[in-house]
Every structure is written in C-alpha cells, then in structure tokens.
Amino acid sequence: MEMSSFVMAVIEDLGADLDPQTRYARYVNSLAAALPGNACALLKKEGSALKPLVVRGLTPDSLGRRFELNEHPRLNAIVTYRGVTHFPNKSTLPDPYDGLLEGVHAGDLTVHDCMGCALHVNGKLWGAITLDSLKAGVFDVKVERAMAMFARLGEAVVHLAELNERTLTNLKLSQGNGNALQALEGVQLSRREMIGDSKPIRDLKHEILTVASSQLAVLIHGETGVGKELVAQALHAMSSRANLPLVVINCAALPDQLIESELFGHVKGAFSGAERDRQGKFELANEGTLFLDEVGELSASAQAKLLRVLQSGQVQRVGSDREHRVDVRIVAASNRDLSAEVKAGRFRADLYHRLCAYPLHIPPLRERGDDVVLLAGYFLEQNRSRLGLRNLRLGRGCEAALKRYNWPGNVRELEHTLGRAALKARRDEAGPMVTVELEHLDLLTEAGQEHVRLHRHPDIAMSTPMGGMDYRDAVDEFSRNLIQQVLKQTDDNRAAAARQLGLDSGNFHRMLKRLGI
Known part of the structure; x- marks a missing residue:
C-alpha cells in the first residue's frame, strides 16, 4: 500500500x-x-x-x-x-x-x-x-x-x-466533577500511579470514579501489598475535598493508651508528658479525608472510641471539657475480612457498618494478568533512574517468569524483587546498559518455578543428589547437571547452549564461572 x-x-x-x-x-x-x-x-x-x-x-x-x-x-x-x-x-x-x-x-x-x-x-x-x-x-x-x-x-x-x-x-457522572474527570484518564497521584489495564483494575478504577465524588465512607479491602493507600489517595484526589488535607493514620501502630490522644488530641497537662496542646488526626483532617489504614487491628476499646466520634461528629481532646465538631470523610482499609471478623466477635458490627458504606476490593496481582509486565516496566524505569543507568531492561525469559509467579506479596513484593534484581544485574554487568536476567529475579528458587524446570528435565532431576544439601545448593547442583547435559548435546558450543536454555550469552558465561563449569 x-x-x-x-x-x-x-x-x-x-x-x-x-x-x-x-x-x-x-x-x-x-x-x-x-x-x-x-x-x-x-x-x-x-x-x-x-x-x-x-x-x-x-x-x-x-x-x-x-x-x-x-x-x-x-x-x-x-x-x-x-x-x-x-x-x-x-x-x-x-x-x-x-x-x-x-x-x-x-x-x-x-x-x-x-x-x-x-x-x-x-x-x-x-x-x-x-x-x-x-x-x-x-x-x-x-x-x-x-x-x-x-x-x-x-x-x-x-x-x-x-x-x-x-x-x-x-454522561456517567451525575455531577460534573473536574477532579474526577481529570483522574479518569489515568489516576496520577503525586509520584505514584495506579498502573494496569486488566479487567479487574479497570473495574476498580470505575468503582473509584463512582464513589469518589460522594461523601460515603469507603472500606478498602485486599491482601497485603496490593496498594490500599494508593486507592485511598485516588479517592481523595478525585473528590471535592482534593484541595484539603488527606491525613493517614496506621491503626496497627496505635497503642491503646495513646489512641485518644492520636485521634482526638489533648490539652497541656492532660497527662504526664503533655507539655502543650495538640490537635488529633480528626481535627487535622477537618473538611478533608481521614485514612484509617489497617483499621482491623484496633482493639475493642479503641473501636468503641472511634465509633463514638463517627456517630456524633464531635471530638473532645483528652483533658478538655469542650467538644469540637469535625467534617471528615472516612476511608478505611484492612487486609482482614472484616465481615468475618464481625461474625467471629473480633470487630464491632456497628463500627463495621459505619465504615463500610461503600466497599472496594483490590484484586491481588496474580489475578491481574499482564499488569505485572506493565508494573515491571514502571519499577525498572524507577530503578534505572535511581542507579544512574542509561537503560535497564528485562532479559529473555523474565517476562514469562514474572507472569507465572504467584506474587503472595503482590505489588510490594514485585517492587522489592525488581529493586534487588537491578542491583544484582548492575553488579554483574558493567556499563550503562544493564539486563535483568532470570537468576537476578531469584524466582527460580521458588518451589513452583523449580517445578517447571524439573518437569522439563525429569532425567536431570532424578539424577541430582539432594540429600544433605540446603535448597540453594540443591538448585545449583541441578543447574550444573542441566547445563552440562545441554553442553554435551551441543558439542560444547556455549552460544548454542545459551540459546537452548533461553539465557543471554553474557549471563550464561557468568553462570558457568559461578558453577565452576
């Protein structure tokens, strides 16, 4: 044409x-x-x-x-x-x-x-x-x-x-909300972004857009590391309160004796060490949003104190007789199933219903398909900049390994995995352009990943002595036997062996040296 x-x-x-x-x-x-x-x-x-x-x-x-x-x-x-x-x-x-x-x-x-x-x-x-x-x-x-x-x-x-x-x-928004309109194109939150184009993440973004402009309390639930605080930031950024404070409090780190002071503040002399008046998180978040992270970790007494404020809209500083009215939008998050916690008697039903006016579920990374590859690119570019490299890329086989892995720690685990891999790759490859290889990701040491190799080469697996070795030594021994067999098949042609194993030639030579082959 x-x-x-x-x-x-x-x-x-x-x-x-x-x-x-x-x-x-x-x-x-x-x-x-x-x-x-x-x-x-x-x-x-x-x-x-x-x-x-x-x-x-x-x-x-x-x-x-x-x-x-x-x-x-x-x-x-x-x-x-x-x-x-x-x-x-x-x-x-x-x-x-x-x-x-x-x-x-x-x-x-x-x-x-x-x-x-x-x-x-x-x-x-x-x-x-x-x-x-x-x-x-x-x-x-x-x-x-x-x-x-x-x-x-x-x-x-x-x-x-x-x-x-x-x-x-x-047409979708009953009220024209400029903040929501802008955020719909791609939730850009200061230095963090909600990356992904899978159906679960598109559905989540649609739910965020639906509830963000309302005043309903939102309960975000999902596994550890899925990005609950990022969703809370999105809800705030897309709301009518976007230009007002977003105050974050980690409920898991609140000891019972300080819960009232942290949430509601105190006056000078209220207790030993209270040398001046102090605003609590509710007052700091007035007219804005208060994000209660890990709210499921609150003790029974702390739950009761929080419920009282949510019911009345009034806070009273420790040591004061005066009450202050606050206008706060509540967003809470938990990696526990709070409905199950309610049934088990570990979380107050009345507080749960106050917090869960609109529930949002964040899907785990293993259910997000190719999003793991997009997230990998995002974190690789961050590490490239941090390490001062000209480029940082994934080697052969890495994309498939990232997609195959189960990611029990979700996005946070992926971020840390790629951060470690970038450091290891820079150590092994001098120069401005660095390639992250499978061995840098360290995913092959996971039982599920090793099973794939063992399934492909059962003869090597059966002949590899495992007794008396720790896991890493056993994996090295397996790798050594596998490489030796492939070298034998290719008449000691190292370039051909590297291609057959799906490894970059430079990385393959370093592996040979490390394994003493």
Whole structure:
C-alpha cells in the first residue's frame, strides 16, 4: 500500500465511532505501516513525564515506563520543538528505547536512527510520537515530511478522542466533577500511579470514579501489598475535598493508651508528658479525608472510641471539657475480612457498618494478568533512574517468569524483587546498559518455578543428589547437571547452549564461572 492509503485510513477513522484506546491504536498502526523503522510510539505528557499509550515494536514492559523529561534529553528535545526532531546515528544523546526494541536480546542493543514530533492540542503540549530504527540512515527528508504530516493527523485524532471521552464521562457522572474527570484518564497521584489495564483494575478504577465524588465512607479491602493507600489517595484526589488535607493514620501502630490522644488530641497537662496542646488526626483532617489504614487491628476499646466520634461528629481532646465538631470523610482499609471478623466477635458490627458504606476490593496481582509486565516496566524505569543507568531492561525469559509467579506479596513484593534484581544485574554487568536476567529475579528458587524446570528435565532431576544439601545448593547442583547435559548435546558450543536454555550469552558465561563449569 502507498502511504496515501494509510493517511486516508487515519482520516476515515476520524468519522468512526471508536473508543479512545482503539482510535489511538489504529493511528499508531497506520503510522508504523506507512513509515520505515523498527518501532514507534504514541506518548502522552502527564506531569513531568511522557507516558506511552500505544507502542509498536517495543517490549510490552515499555507501556509501564514513565519517561521523565529531565532524564531523557532526546524526548525533551522532541517536545520542546514544534517540528520534526531527527537524531542521526552519530548523536551522542542517549536514546530512551535502547535495549527495549522487541526481539533484540544480545549484541548491539542501541537505536541507530530516531526521530519524533510533538503533538499540541488546543494550543497546549499534549505529547509526542516517536519513530526508531536499528538501521542507520533510514530516515531521510521524505520520511521527515511524512512524519510531520502524521503528527498533524495525530493532533486531530487526539482532539477527537478526548472530546468523545469527555462526553462519555459527563454522561456517567451525575455531577460534573473536574477532579474526577481529570483522574479518569489515568489516576496520577503525586509520584505514584495506579498502573494496569486488566479487567479487574479497570473495574476498580470505575468503582473509584463512582464513589469518589460522594461523601460515603469507603472500606478498602485486599491482601497485603496490593496498594490500599494508593486507592485511598485516588479517592481523595478525585473528590471535592482534593484541595484539603488527606491525613493517614496506621491503626496497627496505635497503642491503646495513646489512641485518644492520636485521634482526638489533648490539652497541656492532660497527662504526664503533655507539655502543650495538640490537635488529633480528626481535627487535622477537618473538611478533608481521614485514612484509617489497617483499621482491623484496633482493639475493642479503641473501636468503641472511634465509633463514638463517627456517630456524633464531635471530638473532645483528652483533658478538655469542650467538644469540637469535625467534617471528615472516612476511608478505611484492612487486609482482614472484616465481615468475618464481625461474625467471629473480633470487630464491632456497628463500627463495621459505619465504615463500610461503600466497599472496594483490590484484586491481588496474580489475578491481574499482564499488569505485572506493565508494573515491571514502571519499577525498572524507577530503578534505572535511581542507579544512574542509561537503560535497564528485562532479559529473555523474565517476562514469562514474572507472569507465572504467584506474587503472595503482590505489588510490594514485585517492587522489592525488581529493586534487588537491578542491583544484582548492575553488579554483574558493567556499563550503562544493564539486563535483568532470570537468576537476578531469584524466582527460580521458588518451589513452583523449580517445578517447571524439573518437569522439563525429569532425567536431570532424578539424577541430582539432594540429600544433605540446603535448597540453594540443591538448585545449583541441578543447574550444573542441566547445563552440562545441554553442553554435551551441543558439542560444547556455549552460544548454542545459551540459546537452548533461553539465557543471554553474557549471563550464561557468568553462570558457568559461578558453577565452576
């Protein structure tokens, strides 16, 4: 097809009834098909970063990355210029996509030709489109002109998509709420973001949007590490109280003797050590939101004191005879099933019903499908910045391992796993571009992961002596026997053995050295 055919396809889509994500995807598909290169992306500016909305030719985890403009000079140059910005092969500026092009696992991982163009909507910077090639000299003047034309078409696509989205949102919201409208596009909360596009997380975002603008108390429940505080922040950010305080209190850390002082405050001299008047959390959160984290950990006496305030709306500082009326929106969270706690007699039924006017369930990470890959990209980019690396990417097999693992600690465990893996990968691989390999993730030491290897190679498993070894020594012995068998099958061809095992060649050589092979 000629390029004019792809241009016409984009123009025809402007008159079609499409949801925003489908509209963006079709636009990027036409761009990728019309112009040469290995990868292209549509990115939206959110705060100080560019967020990929649709990518073609880039690894799946790139959709979870957030490219801070002050850390990526190429992207910053693109968005600060109204025309097409072309970076030839000799450009010394680091490319944010180095090592992130699909199908590239070894050898020269750098992008050789890159260009991009800013997108402006209603006179304001909206984002950018980028085009990259592993081959030098692909983008000539003709391609640059075509890129400029696609950028203007992209601005029309974005403008129409946002108009449609705004109309749909206004229909869904009984009251026009600017904060909720803005947050619907992607819940951006200071430095944290609710990342994910699985059905469970989309349903959760819809529920947050539904209840955020109300004054109902919300009870958030879910396993440890799923992000309950992040949801509480979203509820506050999307409410009419967004410009007022969000006060967080960890109920699990409140000793009974201090519960009244922490929640309601005290006056000078109320008890030993009370050297001045002090406001409690309810007063600090007045007209805003009070987040009671781990509310299920409160003792019976603390539950009674909390219930009294929720019923009356009045707080009384310890040592004072005066009561203060407070207007506080309550959001509570627990990793316990509070309805079961009520039945067991460990949590007050009247307090539970006060807190649970609108329940929200956060799904565990194991039920969120490919969200784990997007989250991995998000945390990898954070660690890349923290460690001062040019790029930090996942090696072969890592994506499948992340998706296969059960994640009992949920998003928090994933964050810590990738933080450790990044440090180990930097230790093992000198240079500005670092690859996280399977052994850095350390997921193969989990029983479920090892079962996969044992199932694939039962002959090795049966011949591996396990008696008298600790678990890590047994895994090393298994790995040693497996590698030796594969080397024998490939006539000691180490490159072929690495490919057969799905390992990067550099990592494979380091493993051989560590195992003494």
